[in-house]
Every structure is written in C-alpha cells, then in structure tokens.
Amino acid sequence: MRKGLFPKLAVQNIVLSRRFYFPYLLTIIGTAAAFYDIAAIAYDEGMRQLRGAEYVAVFSSIGVFIVAVFAAIFLFYTNSFLMKRRSKELGLYNILGMGKRHIALILLWESLYTALIGIVGGLSAGVLLYKLVTLSLHRLLRLEVPFGFELSPRAMAATAILFGGILLLTLLYNLRRITVVNPIALLHGENVGEREPKTRWLLALLGILTLGGGYGLAMMTQNSMEAMVVYFLAVILVIIGTYCLFTAVSIAVLKLLRRNKKFYYQTRHFIGISGMLYRMKQNAVGLANICILSTMVLVMLSGTLSLYLGTEEVVAQRAPADLIVRVNYDPIRGQRGPDVPALEERLSAQVASQGQKVTKLEGNNYYCFSGSGRNGTYDLYSGASMRYGSFTTFTFLTAQDYASLTDQPTPELKEDQVLLYGIPDDSLTFTRGETPIFSFQAVEHPEDFPTISGGIGLGLVGRPAMVVVKDQAVLQQLPRWDAEASDSYTQITYECRLDLSGTADEKYDVGHYLSHETNFTGTGEWSVLHITSREQIYNENFGIAGGFLFLGVYLGLLFLMAAVLIIYYKQISEGYEDRQRFQIMEKVGLEQREIRRSINSQVLTVFFLPLIVAAVHVAFDFRLMLQLLQIFSVTDVLPTALCTLGTLLVFGAIYAAVFALTARVYYHIVSR
C-alpha cells in the first residue's frame, strides 16, 4: 500500500470522530498538565527552603501518586469508551479488505498523534498554569509569593514517561481487541441486543447491607480516634454499596415500579422506566462512578475548606502571645519549678540582644489532663489512653495566678473548692473507671477567662474547661491523683507569654534564636523548656491546613473534570442509542413535545440521581468529618456545616451547568 496512507487515515479518523476524540485529547492534556504541575512542585528544590515546606513536600508527593494512578485509570476508561464507539468503523475497514496488520498500523499512528498532541499540549498547559498553581499554593500556605518563572525538566520527563507509558498500554489493549474479535462482531459491536437486566436480589441485599453498614459506622463513632480508625472502612463499604445500589437496587426498584400498572402505563413513566431499566445495566457503573467522584470532590473540598477556615481560630487558641515559653517540672520527683524572676530576666535580655523589646510579659502554672464523660463525672483512665474525641480537657491553675492574670483580688477558696469555666457542672468527680479518686465543688462560674493556651496549646483536644484551685499545694497534688486514676501523669507547666516589638518576620527570628541558641541554666528546677513563637505555630498550622486545602482543590478539580467527561460521554452515547427509539415512537404517534418532555424527565432522573446519592453520602459523612477535624482542634460545627452546604451548592450548580450543556448535545443527536 502507498506510503503515507496510514498516517493520513489516522489523522482523518481523529478529525472525523472529533466528537469523541476531542474530549479524549482534552482529558489527556488536562491530566498531563495536572501531573506536570504537581510533580514540578514535588521536585522543586526552592520549595524546600520555605517555612512549613516540609508539609508541601509530603502533600505534593501524595498528590503525584494520586494523580498518576487516577490518570492511568481514567485514560483507560475513556479509551475503552472510544474504542467501543469505533468498533463499527474498524470492522468496516476489515471487511473492505484491510488486514488486521493494516488496522493495527492505523491505530498505531492514531496513538502516536494522540500522544504527541496530548503530551506536548499537556506540558505546555502545565508550564503555563504552573505560575498560577504555585501562586495559589503560596497564598494558601500564607507564604510570601516568589517571583520568577521556572521550568522543571525532571517533571517534564516524568510526565512524558508516565503518559507515554499509559498510552502505549491503551494501544496494546486496543490491538489485542482487534486481533481477538472477528470483523462481524466488530461491525455490530455498537448495538448488541442487550437483554433486559435480571433482578439480582443477592446483590441488592449486599448493597443495602454495605451501605447501611457504612452509614451505621459513620453514625456510631464516638470520638476522633474511632473516626480515624473507622473512616477508611466506612468509605470502602459506601463505595461497594454505591456500586451495588446503582446496579442491583435501582433495577429492583424500577421493576417494582413497572409492576404497578396504574403508574407504569402513563406516557412519561412508560417511556422513562422502560428506558432506564434497559440502560441501567450498562449505565449503572458509569452512574456509580459519577456518584463516587462527586462524593469525593464534595468531601475533600468541604473538609479541607473547613479545616483551612478554622485554622485562624486554632492558631489564636494555640498561640495566645507572640512568644510562648513552657517550662515543665515534676513535683513528684521533687522539682520545685522555675525561678520566675530569673527566667523572665534571661528572656528579656535575650530578646533585647536580637534588637527587640518585650512589650508584655505574664505567666502562670497549670496542670492538664483529659477525662471522658459528662455531667460532673469524668473518667481519667480512658481519658489518658485516648486523648482525642468527645473528651473534656481540664486546665488547672491556682487562685493566685488567676488573680494576677485578671487583676482582681485572689478568690477565697477551700481545698476542695474551685472556680469553673467552660462547662456548666456544679461539681467535678474524677474517677478511675467507676471508682472515684478525687473531687471538687464548683463555687462559682466566671463569665470570662484570661487567654492562656493550656491543654489546647499542648495539643490536647476536646471541650476545654478551666479550673481554678486554691493554691500551689493543690496544683502539685494533681499529678499524684492523676497517676492514681490513670497510671500516668504529666508534668506541671509554667507558661510564660511574651509580646514583642517588631514585624512578623522579626518575631519569627527572635523565636528561632531563643529556641536554638539560648542557654537557660540557673533559672530554677525543671526538666524541659520549650519555646515557640506565634509565627511558627501560624506557619505550621497553615502549612498543614493550606497543604490539605491545596490538595483538596487540586484533586477536586481533577475529579470534577473526570465526572464532567463521563457525563459528556454518557450523553452522546445514549443520544445515539435513543435516536432510533424516538424516531419509531414519533411514527407511532408520539408528539414532539411529549418526546422532549419524556427525554427530559428520563435524562434528568438518570443524571441527578448520582448527585442526590452523593449529597446523602456527604450528609452521613458530616459527623465523621467533624470528629476528624477535632484532631486539628477545629471544633466549631457551624462554619463546617456552612462550608459543606456551600460546597454542595456550588458543586450542584456546576453539575447542573455541565448537564445543561451536554444535554444540548444529546438533543441535537436525538432530534436529527
């Protein structure tokens, strides 16, 4: 055969089936660009120098992995769809006298062109978008935005290799397909008379059980620790349940509807139900995919957004001053605590040595532990073994410290009397399991409390409660009682809070200098001294929250693209299937208006079903998400609820827009 025929045929094929090929190319370009950008961040040496950049490295390598796996699965999916559509064309070539070898050559050329356009296009798009991506990443991490425009040869090579590899595999898959299948089968590959699906009760039952199990797990977790353990299992169960739901349960429901004659024999239901039933088998997996992708987008976005928005509050709690100095001492081992004047003098001198002034300085002792329970009785034994979740974190301080922090006279308290802030209980009894160990009477509930970081600052999570006890003697007794109740105790902390002069960067540098360079010997009896700055906490927290949000949005967009593409492909392939049916119905006397209406209701149901199911998934996920967010000290329910609702609304709007756009393509095909 003439040389150059095959490349020419390949180009012609791509142009002729552009309705299928164009989105496929876009998919390759999109995923390749996404992969390049995340890989470029992962490989960027400059990124490592940044504050909080260790998190970026972790997040970007997770991102690289997920995007690569996703790209492989998704390109295979779109390719198989494409091939199914084209089997008739290839069968025709075969029958017209082309050998399978020739068809293979055409496919080879097509793949080459596809790879060339996809990878080059993807890399160009990736390079162009890289600035935007890094810009938004820096903003999310609350870092200074760097200047310059970089290329990452390493990421380019990785992208080319990965996508070249994936496309090669799809080519091999396609070649295998044409060598195995005979031409007649290829020719009819598009409309194999599909049998009506059977009701698979076992699968339906499995779907209901797994979905119920997943939801049940989500509803039953008691605390963050459990939530973390259970989360993965619940996700797997819900995914299995979703697939079963769409394949078996939907068919069972449709058949039940069909059995109801009064309902079934009405024009719209009649056409709709039979149509859905007929296509449910092939559609179920696609719909389940859309549903799961949508759920993932929603969960990732709402979760990471809630975390990010809650972080400001968390930083405020964890860092009540510019510089936080915590000195731990152990009264059980006889340590008497820091020499406060000496410590303060040393700190002021060191700050001055860095050219800054201390503008405010205060401090107090406290002791913290967590207890599980409600209404005045708290078990320390389980509270110590599991620090997360529906716990109350108690921070104890002395009346004297309280008075000096509030500038008020020292409250008169007896040994077993306390002021209690944060929880409304009248008395506090701390137990080891069921056995009471020690208790206090709350004589007063102050309306306000001074800002100290306390248990939250130490990373304990839960409902915070502040307890003011009589004096240092009672405070020093607490570790002993704690040990008796829970077999473990922590040290007492003296927390010194300093506000400094200077800019944010200067404060960061002072904190860095103090924590690394300064010698604190001769400042009393203590075991550990730890210095941290608000800037450092800020960077760390936004490093994590910003990294999560970045990854959430990044993958969210990618998954959204996938969902959109699946919707698009479904619409056109169904359009071609439905065309003939509606033509027949028109001949038998179905009005054009009625045709439109029935298409609308059928397509609407089929496409909004996944969205509705996704919304239900998200609703059940909400409780789990709240508990997981507690790990990061984000405890407010309302902002999280608003985030989830907002994400759902925005996603719903995008989904509807995509639906409307692709529905037009569908109508165009059907009514031609």
Added chain:
Amino acid sequence: MTLLEVNNLKKVYTTRFGGQQVQALTDVTFSVEEGEFIAIMGESGSGKTTLLNILAALDKPTGGQVRLQGRSLSEIREREMAAFRRDNLGFVFQDFNLLDTFSVQDNILLPLVLSGKSPREMEGRLKPLAARLGLTALLPKFPYEISGGQKQRTAVARALITNPSILLADEPTGALDSKSSDELLTLFADVNRTGQTILMVTHSVTAASRAGRVLFIKDGQVFHQLYRGEDGDQRFYQRINDTLTLLSAGGEHRA
C-alpha cells in the same frame, strides 16, 4: 362510503442547496372505499414511499390534498397531528420498528399509553387481539427473543389496537421469509374480512395478489389499476405480472 380521497397530489423535493428540484409525485388521484384492501405497486423511485408518507401525515404535499373521512389532512393543526395519527392510522413497517426496550405486550400497548387509556381498557383490548394474532404466549417476551414473523405480527397488533380507520403498511413482507410472508398476508386478508381497510405499499407480486385492488405508480402518477373481481389469487397474480411487464416495457397506457 369513501374513506380516503387523494386528489391531484403533488410533491416536489428541492435539493439542499436549492439547486435542483425533484418531482416525486406529479399528479396522483385515487380513492379508497371503506373495507377495501389495496396494494400500491411501483418500481424503486416511483414515489410509493412519498405517497405513503403523505397519507400518514408524516410529510406535507406540495399540491393537491388528502381527505380522510371527509376531513382534509392539511387542516389538522400540528399539535393535534400526533393524536390524529394515533387514533386514525395504523402503521406496519418493513423493519418492524419495535422498541427493544419494551416487551411484546408493552410494544402493542404503546399507542394506547400515549392516548392515556386506563390499564383496564388496555387489557380489555389487548386480550382478544393477541389471541386473534396468536401472540398470547409471546406477550411477556422481548423483541430480541422472537422471530421476524412474530415481530411483524406484534407490529400489526400495535397498529390495530387503536381500531384505526385505515391500516397503512409499507413493504410489510420485505424483511420476512416466504413462510412468514404468507402467514402475514393471510392475516391481512383475515383482518380485511372483518371490515378493516388496508393500504399496502409493496414490491412483491405475491403480496399484491392478495389484495382486492392494485394501483400501479410510475413516474409519480397512478399509471394503471387492477381489480381482483372474481379472480382467485393465482389468476390475479398472473394479471399483475402481465401489467408489470407492460409497465417496464414502457407502454403509454393510462387507467
């Protein structure tokens, strides 16, 4: 009583870019009496299908008119058209045009569902009709499970269930083997005997020989017509064949 009147029907197709005009029907005039079984014959491109499409109100004539039970089809508004077609016309197509998403029963019931009839009434009409066409056992099956002849019988049942004033058939035996064709034509003859008017477009002399009257169309005009009279199928077949030979020889004879 005259059921269908076709007067000076004309149809001109204009090619897409407005260039050439193609005359599909030049001047067709004939009428159909109630209870008749008419076959329309003609070569490919003679205008048969155009004629049928106009009779079925799927297409509009360029000139002339069609009256069904005294009512002109062109008077019927677009929105009523579907309902009119459903209630007055029954269709049988060459390639069956059954919907593979529906069972045989639902395929037959389709026009009734579209008219919004109650399930009880549907049942009442379906049972005797299915029994008459030998479809009772096939009702729960799907189109891909039954033979071509059975599919065409299903299509006939779908056409008859609305008690149409006229049954229009477009090459109904075109996709069937000879045995199934024979059965279908016998069925048509039976249905016709109960008073059902049938208008069938066909290529097949065998099919045409079962009708009561045959119209020959050539170059967009009714060229000739034959009445069965007292002839048996065999004799009528012979006469139709002779006419066709004459027709293809290019005789300038007009009915």
